[in-house]
Amino acid sequence: MSYKLFIPGPIEVSEKTYKAMSAHIVGHRSKDFTNLVDDVMPRLKQLFYTEGDVYLSTSSSWGIMEGAIRNVCNKAVLNCCNGSFSDKWYDVSKRCGKEAAELKFDWGKPVDPEALDKELSTGKYDAVTIIHNETSTGTMSDISALMSVIRKYPEVISIVDTVSSFSALPIKKDELGIDVMVTGCQKALAIPPGLSFLAVSQRALERAESVSGRGYYFDFLEFKKNMEKSMTPSTPVISLIYALQSKLDDIFSEGLENRYARHLENNRIVRQWAYGHGFKLFPEEKYGSVSLNCFQNNLNVDLPGLLAELKQKCHMVFDGGYGKLKGKTFRISNMGDETPDTMRELLDNIDGILPNYLGK
Numbered sequence: 321m322s323y324k325l326f327i328p329g330p331i332e333v334s335e336k337t338y339k340a341m342s343a344h345i346v347g348h349r350s351k352d353f354t355n356l357v358d359d360v361m362p363r364l365k366q367l368f369y370t371e372g373d374v375y376l377s378t379s380s381s382w383g384i385m386e387g388a389i390r391n392v393c394n395k396a397v398l399n400c401c402n403g404s405f406s407d408k409w410y411d412v413s414k415r416c417g418k419e420a421a422e423l424k425f426d427w428g429k430p431v432d433p434e435a436l437d438k439e440l441s442t443g444k445y446d447a448v449t450i451i452h453n454e455t456s457t458g459t460m461s462d463i464s465a466l467m468s469v470i471r472k473y474p475e476v477i478s479i480v481d482t483v484s485s486f487s488a489l490p491i492k493k494d495e496l497g498i499d500v501m502v503t504g505c506q507k508a509l510a511i512p513p514g515l516s517f518l519a520v521s522q523r524a525l526e527r528a529e530s531v532s533g534r535g536y537y538f539d540f541l542e543f544k545k546n547m548e549k550s551m552t553p554s555t556p557v558i559s560l561i562y563a564l565q566s567k568l569d570d571i572f573s574e575g576l577e578n579r580y581a582r583h584l585e586n587n588r589i590v591r592q593w594a595y596g597h598g599f600k601l602f603p604e605e606k607y608g609s610v611s612l613n614c615f616q617n618n619l620n621v622d623l624p625g626l627l628a629e630l631k632q633k634c635h636m637v638f639d640g641g642y643g644k645l646k647g648k649t650f651r652i653s654n655m656g657d658e659t660p661d662t663m664r665e666l667l668d669n670i671d672g673i674l675p676n677y678l679g680k
């Protein structure tokens with residue numbers, strides 16, 4: 321059975337994208353491949369708002385999230401933790417054998433710039449991780465305020481996860497001064513999983529030169545050396561790079577501003593619908609994500625029951641809460657190719673069955 325994904329990743333993939341993936345494979349050391357990379361790279365850099373290097377990694381985002389830790393941290397990394405993905409990044413830092421500390425906030429709260437400033441001022445750290453859009457709680461931190469704090473500490477390399485916000489709203493890497501910006505393909509880019517992207521500053525590359533134990537597969541300097549020839553260190557997931565090429569065509573023919581406005585409008589429609597029913601947003605309104613909404617299940621909906629019927633009858637799924645928030649929250653993604661019409665279609669379908677599952 322096929323059904324439409326409104327979970328916050330992986331999300332629905334268009335027929336056009338699937339078709340692009342079926343292009344015949346070329347050798348990854350051939351001119352055909354470097355032409356493909358040369359075609360996607362300028363537009364990819366535009367989406368990152370960077371003039372610096374962008375690398376293609378054949379892995380899900382966790383590969384380069386771990387890789388970034390292994391490339392830029394000599395002394396200690398501060399992991400800002402405010403949800404499931406950011407909490408896990410702390411665990412991953414320790415598993416990489418790094419000195420790591422967590423700066424903790426309650427789930428659903430953004431990363432607080434003042435608390436970050438205070439902790440960085442101890443001088444203990446040479447790297448920091450932040451998740452821009454905590455997908456587990458639908459919480460978006462104020463990246464501009466956080467980056468102004470981090471820029472006061474020249475020794476600190478910033479690693480920012482934009483996995484579920486990239487291309488849903490502008491995140492201007494160079495202007496913000498982000499050193500390492502990582503994202504994946506199966507969230508707002510609406511590509512099947514397996515490809516991830518990292519934009520790396522000169523400062524971060526210089527740091528990498530001084531760090532040992534970078535490994536091979538995610539070594540920034542290997543990525544750099546190969547990208548100078550429009551190549552990747554090892555055989556990449558070529559089919560997904562074709563998918564990316566097709567998706568960039570979609571994005572730039574729609575226009576970036578139109579794309580951002582569409583995501584906002586989709587998001588607003590879902591919020592209005594939920595407020596109309598009496599649901600509350602899980603994070604504070606102004607920190608609510610624009611690519612998904614996470615609501616409190618304050619009406620005590622039987623989420624497993626509702627989700628099962630929605631899937632079976634309407635062939636649609638959304639998410640019934642992540643990790644420790646399972647059953648207590650629900651999340652509806654509005655990323656990728658979704659439009660106000662497709663969002664309303666989902667909401668109408670939910671409305672058709674919701675009364676059966678209320679307050680049980």
Ligand SMILES: *Cc1c(COP(=O)(O)O)cnc(C)c1O
Nearest residue numbers: 380381382405453455483484504
């Ligand atoms: C989905 C997600 C990840 C993990 O991505 P994978 O592709 O599963 O490795 C990391 N961070 C955030 C914010 C995410 O939404």
